[in-house]
Amino acid sequence: MARWHFAAVIAAGLMAGSGSALAWMRHGLAPVGQGWTGSAVAGSVDADPWTRARVALSGLLALDRSQAIYFVRTVDDAGRPLDQACRYRVSGGALPGRWWSVTVYAADNYLPRNDDGALSVDATRLHPDATGHWQALAASHRPPAGAWVSTRNAGHFDLTLRLYNPTPGAQADVSTITLPGVARIDCDRGVGG
């Protein structure tokens, strides 16, 4: 009887440990400020086992920061989870890299299942104003005009910013980068403001 007790406790412990690791891997990356998260060592041989596991689950085949820096956010500027039922204004200025994009991903880490042909906005398709400021709408319905990224069928989604060929300054310290803001405009359920 005693052996069965120990075997059951060990089996339960192994499952709990494995479950805690998977939950931790899904939790996401470290905050880098301005509502965004990221990792300085994604894809790098310097990554510790925990970072490597997180990146494997949610960003497999990611480049290291010499080539690209990845940022992810799951909340708007007020800290509320991003939701396809709401419309958001994504806006910012010039970013320190050769090229960048902002893409919507559903909670399963894949692109949302819609055929709107508007899964991202990128530096080649946005038209900044004279001050370098740009903006796009993240919403489930196409706006009459302006840049749009579709959140239809995305549920509780996240936004991923890819910054390719980042400048040496950006590579050295990601906290120096002024990242885009994400302001909620309104929601279908009338809870926006």
Added chain:
Amino acid sequence: MRRPGQLALCCAAAIAIGHIATVIAAPRAIMHVAMRRLSEQGRVINAFRFSPRVDAHARWVVRPSPDLAYASCVYDLSHGAIVVRAAPAADHGYVSVSVFAANTDMIAVFDTLAQPRGIGFALALPGQTVPAGLSVVRATTARGIILDRRLAPDAARFAAADAARRADRCAPI
């Protein structure tokens, strides 16, 4: 030690072992699945495979970018080194070739910003011979993935990137 204490100790040790084992095993397991998919269940090894334009239904790897054209080569160096070449983009847009080991580490990356006339290198395990004149990347695992990324944010640029990447090469030396 009394029995409840022994049980608690066993439980704590099992939780720690389960946690650490999962963290260590997960990257290799996830890469294994990715290599199976990208090599079409092992049928396409040491050769580039050209992915169609990324759309909402792309499921070959997590978080694909709809703005990039991808070509992948699952490598196996157990029978010798391979050579990798990638042509530049006609419009001088972004092109990179990155090499990933079986534990997800990116062990090398090249782009056409640094090599505007095209990317070329040999990939070999330590001790394997390669022809003189080729830059060499020493792999840390016998198997892994090489990924060619090209900027292609619209249909016209994807068509141009697709035409250019057809000159890519990933093959035994």
